[in-house]
Amino acid sequence: xxxxxxxxxxxxxxxxxxxxxxxxxxxxxxxxxxxxxxxxxxxxxxxxxxxxxxxxxxx
Amino acid sequence: xxxxxxxxxxxxxxxxxxxxxxxxxxxxxxxxxxxxxxxxxxxxxxxxxxxxxxxxxxxxxxxxxxxxxxxxxxxxxxxxxxxxxxxxxxxxxxxxxxxxxxxxxxxxxxxxxxxxxxxxxxxxxxxxxxxxxxxxxxxxxxxxxxxxxxxxxxxxxxxxxxxxxxxxxxxxxxxxxxxxxxxxxxxxxxxxxxxxxxxxxxxxxxxxxxxxxxxxxxxxxxxxxxxxxxxxxxxxxxxxxxxxxxxxxxxxxxxxxxxxxxxxxxxxxxxxxxxxxxxxxxxxxxxxxxxxxxxxxxxxxxxxxxxxxxxxxxxxxxxxxxxxxxxxxxxxxxxxxxxxxxxxxxxxxxxxxxxxxxxxxxxxxxxxxxxxxxxxxxxxxxxxxxxxxxxxxxxxxxxxxxxxxxxxxxxxxxxxxxxxxxxxxxxxxxxxxxxxxxxxxxxxxxxxxxxxxxxxxxxxxxxxxxxxxxxxxxxxxxxxxxxxxxxxxxxxxxxxxxxxxxxxxxxxxxxxxxxxxxxxxxxxxxxxxxxxxxxxxxxxxxxxxxxxxxxxxxxxxxxxxxxxxxxxxxxxxxxxxxxxxxxxxxxxxxxxxxxxxxxxxxxxxxxxxxxxxxxxxxxxxxxxxxxxxxxxxxxxxxxxxxxxxxxxxxxxxxxxxxxxxxxxxxxxxxxxxxxxxxxxxxxxxxxxxxxxxxxxxxxxxxxxxxxxxxxxxxxxxxxxxxxxxxxxxxxxxxxxxxxxxxxxxxxxxxxxxxxxxxxxxxxxxxxxxxxxxxxxxxxxxxxxxxxxxxxxxxxxxxxxxxxxxxx
Numbered sequence: 001x002x003x004x005x006x007x008x009x010x011x012x013x014x015x016x017x018x019x020x021x022x023x024x025x026x027x028x029x030x031x032x033x034x035x036x037x038x039x040x041x042x043x044x045x046x047x048x049x050x051x052x053x054x055x056x057x058x059x
Numbered sequence: 060x061x062x063x064x065x066x067x068x069x070x071x072x073x074x075x076x077x078x079x080x081x082x083x084x085x086x087x088x089x090x091x092x093x094x095x096x097x098x099x100x101x102x103x104x105x106x107x108x109x110x111x112x113x114x115x116x117x118x119x120x121x122x123x124x125x126x127x128x129x130x131x132x133x134x135x136x137x138x139x140x141x142x143x144x145x146x147x148x149x150x151x152x153x154x155x156x157x158x159x160x161x162x163x164x165x166x167x168x169x170x171x172x173x174x175x176x177x178x179x180x181x182x183x184x185x186x187x188x189x190x191x192x193x194x195x196x197x198x199x200x201x202x203x204x205x206x207x208x209x210x211x212x213x214x215x216x217x218x219x220x221x222x223x224x225x226x227x228x229x230x231x232x233x234x235x236x237x238x239x240x241x242x243x244x245x246x247x248x249x250x251x252x253x254x255x256x257x258x259x260x261x262x263x264x265x266x267x268x269x270x271x272x273x274x275x276x277x278x279x280x281x282x283x284x285x286x287x288x289x290x291x292x293x294x295x296x297x298x299x300x301x302x303x304x305x306x307x308x309x310x311x312x313x314x315x316x317x318x319x320x321x322x323x324x325x326x327x328x329x330x331x332x333x334x335x336x337x338x339x340x341x342x343x344x345x346x347x348x349x350x351x352x353x354x355x356x357x358x359x360x361x362x363x364x365x366x367x368x369x370x371x372x373x374x375x376x377x378x379x380x381x382x383x384x385x386x387x388x389x390x391x392x393x394x395x396x397x398x399x400x401x402x403x404x405x406x407x408x409x410x411x412x413x414x415x416x417x418x419x420x421x422x423x424x425x426x427x428x429x430x431x432x433x434x435x436x437x438x439x440x441x442x443x444x445x446x447x448x449x450x451x452x453x454x455x456x457x458x459x460x461x462x463x464x465x466x467x468x469x470x471x472x473x474x475x476x477x478x479x480x481x482x483x484x485x486x487x488x489x490x491x492x493x494x495x496x497x498x499x500x501x502x503x504x505x506x507x508x509x510x511x512x513x514x515x516x517x518x519x520x521x522x523x524x525x526x527x528x529x530x531x532x533x534x535x536x537x538x539x540x541x542x543x544x545x546x547x548x549x550x551x552x553x554x555x556x557x558x559x560x561x562x563x564x565x566x567x568x569x570x571x572x573x574x575x576x577x578x579x580x581x582x583x584x585x586x587x588x589x590x591x592x593x594x595x596x597x598x599x600x601x602x603x604x605x606x607x608x609x610x611x612x613x614x615x616x617x618x619x620x621x622x623x624x625x626x627x628x629x630x631x632x633x634x635x636x637x638x639x640x641x642x643x644x645x646x647x648x649x650x651x652x653x654x655x656x657x658x659x660x661x662x663x664x665x666x667x668x669x670x671x672x673x674x675x676x677x678x679x680x681x682x683x684x685x686x687x688x689x690x691x692x693x694x695x696x697x698x699x700x701x702x703x704x705x706x707x708x709x710x711x712x713x714x715x716x717x718x719x720x721x722x723x724x725x726x727x728x729x730x731x732x733x734x735x736x737x738x739x740x741x742x743x744x745x746x747x748x749x750x751x752x753x754x755x756x757x758x759x760x761x762x763x764x765x766x767x768x769x770x771x772x773x774x775x776x777x778x779x780x781x782x783x784x785x786x787x788x789x790x791x792x793x794x795x796x797x798x799x800x801x802x803x804x805x806x807x808x809x810x811x812x813x814x815x816x817x818x819x820x821x822x823x824x825x826x827x828x829x830x831x832x833x834x835x836x837x838x839x840x841x842x843x844x845x846x847x848x849x850x851x852x853x854x855x856x857x858x859x860x861x862x863x864x865x866x
């Protein structure tokens with residue numbers, strides 16, 4: 001049953017790691033704005049092609 | 060606005076407005092105005108046309124271009140210092156509030172600014188707060204240039220006096236997030252470690268594992284107890300010192316008892332304690348608090364005159380024009396006010412023709428003409444040409460500012476309405492303490508060993524967790540439901556106050572009437588084209604609002620000007636002139652010598668008579684246009700509540716208004732801003748729970764004094780005075796539904812309180828007998844919390860649908 005000590009140690013280390021990750025994410029402001037990133041991720045970053053938007057697309 | 064111009068459905072490629080008769084074509088696309096076209100040109104040359112692919116017609120109309128000199132003040136070092144957040148030799152960082160931001164295209168364009176202007180290093184949008192923070196090289200691109208670029212794109216940042224005072228909103232919900240994180244961490248791990256105990260695995264409980272697990276739990280619960288739960292202890296202590304018992308008192312007591320009993324059990328090896336229940340309780344409570352704190356960021360509810368006034372003003376200094384921050388204005392300074400600018404301080408008119416629109420200050424619709432030497436009060440908006448003024452009072456001493464700083468404003472703004480939670484928790488706490496002490500005494504008599512166990516068990520199990528959760532979840536959720544319907548509420552508590560309002564006070568102008576649009580119609584003989592042309596020509600020479608309404612009503616396409624001889628305008632009477640050889644007169648009935656038979660008293664609208672060559676042709680009738688569904692809203696609100704009407708105008712519309720309001724409505728006219736405030740104050744003194752619905756600065760006092768203030772605005776991006784609720788004017792007809800929904804929400808809270816009581820009674824029946832086991836507490840507490848959360852969230856959602864607040 002000595003393995004329990006190791007397992008508990010592992011699980012606690014993991015949990016503490018997640019707690020630290022959470023605290024870091026709050027600190028870096030990731031929780032301030034929970035809307036804009038969801039829009040931002042959909043923007044294409046590819047260099048813009050010369051193609052003009054077609055008429056049908058815009059109506 | 061709202062004019063039906065063409066049946067043609069084509070829209071401006073840039074802003075989506077309907078196209079005027081002659082559209083501007085460019086690059087095979089059609090634009091409504093030069094402004095829109097030039098934005099397209101700018102974006103096209105910089106390969107930024109993605110803007111138009113993300114959203115349909117995303118642009119902002121540029122029909123009213125901003126004046127060239129408007130942002131000159133941004134070259135001023137002092138002003139720059141106050142606006143810019145960070146600056147070193149090379150770069151500066153600034154955050155702008157941009158109320159016109161509205162779609163994903165906006166985000167994209169604003170974050171692509173660096174492609175348009177080399178000086179911009181990067182820009183980042185916070186859409187919910189409607190903010191963009193920009194880092195730029197100030198040597199390549201000055202602040203003024205940056206703001207001008209943004210304005211040219213249609214994204215004019217709002218810069219006002221408030222920004223100068225450096226009052227930046229602080230985000231203090233980070234600490235709450237840390238607390239939630241720590242509590243969640245403790246909750247999860249303690250649960251995991253407690254599992255062997257729950258399942259009664261004897262092999263564990265006997266050996267050193269049990270001891271180890273006990274101490275581990277204690278170690279994990281310590282940060283939850285000391286850090287996550289600290290606000291409850293602080294709040295309970297503070298309210299106790301004031302002699303009040305709030306909901307936090309039984310909570311703090313429960314947490315404290317739980318921690319000390321569990322620690323005792325662990326140290327004395329008599330059990331494993333209630334650490335899991337403790338951590339879970341704190342975790343759920345903090346989640347509730349977090350839900351409650353999630354308010355609407357994009358709107359500011361604490362606005363005062365400072366967010367209405369401009370940042371700077373043009374100063375005339377011995378023939379030279381400089382800019383000066385408004386709060387540095389001194390008595391005797393000479394200032395220049397251009398078209399559409401706001402007069403920042405009480406001052407004397409020196410030069411120019413002043414037509415000042417005080418609609419935001421007094422509620423009066425028509426601009427007021429001022430003559431040279433007259434005092435113009437701060438807050439008015441100049442319409443027409445440029446005027447020169449001499450400041451006679453500093454900004455902080457001006458009439459409007461004084462009103463804001465008056466005593467009533469700071470005092471008496473607290474609402475006296477107590478929340479359901481506050482009322483209940485008082486009794487709840489006493490019953491709880493009585494039960495705990497009662498059972499302790501009972502066991503002391505029969506079995507002293509169980510006395511302490513029963514006492515602590517009662518306090519642990521009856522900890523009003525579910526009660527503390529029902530209000531934040533129910534109110535927070537209904538606040539968001541109402542927000543979806545464009546009824547924006549400052550904080551969840553306001554929903555509950557709304558439910559208890561029994562007297563509603565309405566303002567007239569701008570609140571129940573539509574500000575700009577008045578109905579207009581011509582009565583009399585049909586006018587032929589030549590006559591229309593004559594009237595149009597005469598009226599277009601005048602800046603009087605009635606003439607302007609007539610001009611826009613007649614809306615002539617061909618505007619060849621005709622020469623007017625002997626034109627004259629008599630204030631308050633009308634216009635006259637001779638065009639060609641016809642003489643025309645437009646104005647009041649006495650002015651055009653109309654021997655109208657209808658008695659003066661019966662005319663409920665404004666009439667403008669027309670005579671050509673001394674023959675009266677008829678009159679234009681202008682009616683204030685009341686909001687859609689006004690009568691229905693008022694009748695249904697009036698069933699359960701008293702209604703009042705306060706108006707800054709005269710009582711000429713009384714008859715019409717009486718048709719809208721229920722019979723016993725009190726109507727008061729010609730009320731000054733402070734009289735309105737006093738009226739609300741008196742109603743509150745007499746015990747009424749007063750809700751005020753208004754707009755504009757003239758209602759600001761009344762809105763603040765009332766138990767809840769609702770300000771109605773045509774455009775939430777525009778300025779509206781500080782209040783508890785900001786309502787979009789387009790949902791005015793739903794007002795009675797909003798109030799009904801608030802009452803429904805209050806009933807949801809009451810029902811969920813009953814549910815949590817049932818759980819409590821079950822738990823207490825064990826606790827009083829001294830039979831409460833940690834497992835039972837660990838099951839009962841989360842179940843009661845979660846069922847209350849689910850019940851309140853679901854029922855507020857269903858009720859919102861039932862009341863047709865959301866689709």
